[in-house]
Amino acid sequence: MEDEKLKYAYFPGCSSKSTSVEYHISTLRVAEKLGIELIELEEANCCGTHNLEDYNEDVWLSLNARNMALAEGVAASVVTICSGCYLNTKKAKMMLQENGTREKINKVLAEIQREFRGEAEVKHILDVLVNDFGLDNLEKFVEKKLDLKVAPYYGCQLLRPPEITEFDHPENPQSFENLLDVLGCQVVDFSRKTDCCGATLTLVDEKIMKGMVKKILDEISKIEVDCISTICPLCHYALESSQFSLNMEKIPVLHATQLVGLSTGLSPVELGLNRNLISTEKVLKKLK
Amino acid sequence: MGSLSEKLKKIGLETSKCYQCGTCSGDCPVAKIDFSFNPRKIVLETSKDAWIDSNLLWKCATCYKCYRCPRDVKPAEVFSVARKILVKEGDRPKVGESFARIIKKYGELSELKLVFDVKGFKSINMTPPTVIWRMFRKGKINIRANKSPSADEVKRIFEIVGGSNGR
Ligand code: SF4
Numbered sequence A: 001m002e003d004e005k006l007k008y009a010y011f012p013g014c015s016s017k018s019t020s021v022e023y024h025i026s027t028l029r030v031a032e033k034l035g036i037e038l039i040e041l042e043e044a045n046c047c048g049t050h051n052l053e054d055y056n057e058d059v060w061l062s063l064n065a066r067n068m069a070l071a072e073g074v075a076a077s078v079v080t081i082c083s084g085c086y087l088n089t090k091k092a093k094m095m096l097q098e099n100g101t102r103e104k105i106n107k108v109l110a111e112i113q114r115e116f117r118g119e120a121e122v123k124h125i126l127d128v129l130v131n132d133f134g135l136d137n138l139e140k141f142v143e144k145k146l147d148l149k150v151a152p153y154y155g156c157q158l159l160r161p162p163e164i165t166e167f168d169h170p171e172n173p174q175s176f177e178n179l180l181d182v183l184g185c186q187v188v189d190f191s192r193k194t195d196c197c198g199a200t201l202t203l204v205d206e207k208i209m210k211g212m213v214k215k216i217l218d219e220i221s222k223i224e225v226d227c228i229s230t231i232c233p234l235c236h237y238a239l240e241s242s243q244f245s246l247n248m249e250k251i252p253v254l255h256a257t258q259l260v261g262l263s264t265g266l267s268p269v270e271l272g273l274n275r276n277l278i279s280t281e282k283v284l285k286k287l288k
Numbered sequence B: 001m002g003s004l005s006e007k008l009k010k011i012g013l014e015t016s017k018c019y020q021c022g023t024c025s026g027d028c029p030v031a032k033i034d035f036s037f038n039p040r041k042i043v044l045e046t047s048k049d050a051w052i053d054s055n056l057l058w059k060c061a062t063c064y065k066c067y068r069c070p071r072d073v074k075p076a077e078v079f080s081v082a083r084k085i086l087v088k089e090g091d092r093p094k095v096g097e098s099f100a101r102i103i104k105k106y107g108e109l110s111e112l113k114l115v116f117d118v119k120g121f122k123s124i125n126m127t128p129p130t131v132i133w134r135m136f137r138k139g140k141i142n143i144r145a146n147k148s149p150s151a152d153e154v155k156r157i158f159e160i161v162g163g164s165n166g167r
């Protein structure tokens, strides 16, 4: 670890430029602080989500193959901060191993002078922090124990389907809890931590989406936490914005990287805490 | 051609393996809110090659809670492939079409453009004004009509591949 710096191609995804700009910023700052090198793939394209997959599979495969091709020249692994990007890239990678599929898609990529070789490993930032960097290592960087009661919300696409995501237990994962534990947080377990926030249905059927996210928020509001923490920009947006439409008492929602940053001595502004939709003041006050 | 169930079988998805236990429906968060969406029933209908409403298939949130199917039917995958097959047969679901259109044009998604493309002026009612105002103030609404640096290559990919929204 000491002698070899961790290095990744970094695919921040579309929300890093809009709804989740502070997730992207805090990821960069935290990586810098911990000495993890992230090389941003500025030319990356959208992962397409399952919407594009089902609408035009070959385009979706080509787009994800293109992203991975960009990463191949840069580092051994590509890291995403979005669970949607994570599942889509990994699923495409798996499908591209199939006989004939890779050849077919590489013919498309050849026309734009790219080639998918299938060499880049696809990772999620939580995996990088907990397993690659390691919690023992992280502990050495913790300057401030966070005296906060936190509900870690995983959502779905980092965990399922397990044969593709290959990360932790699909319904009772512990990585996020372990991470928060090192930061000094009091972690609460709640039954809906791996439920789906419904974000993928926002444009299909808003009523279903609202119903899904309400169940999660209802449970969390009963356990009275200082904040919720998320590891996906879509979950983050769903959990934040829905608190306004549901007219409930606001619970701050922090990206996992924002909590890591706060405990490793980064300032709230560096971590974009002023850009969360729900004020993070309550959390910061408690930490003073 | 072949029937839906035959096409699914060809790629290893056998809906006839389903023994109607209902585990998928019990685990499915969408089914708990919208009773018209019942994975167990949709799997059954698929195995019988009954007509399936594409709108229903697009209500699946792709959360894969149904992964625990004891017969390894993979309901979420079945629905995904069924959506693909219907699109190939000419179905043009609004959301899929909008995703394709926006990505083809910009190389990436802008939530704002996407919401507007799908919902038109109704999109104004979708988000509470406080949320829109906060997003605007915090620089989260990407109003520039910028293309991503990937845009030209992405457009080429759509053109080379063809198919839905390809040309
Ligand atoms: S869980 Fe599997 S076997 Fe049971 S009803 Fe659903 S698809 Fe059929």
Ligand code: SF4
Residues within 6 Å of the ligand: B024, B027, B028, B029, B030, B031, B039, B059, B060, B061, B062, B063, B064, B065, B066, B067, B075, B076
């Ligand atoms: S993937 Fe679709 S069918 Fe399966 S549990 Fe989730 S919403 Fe229900």
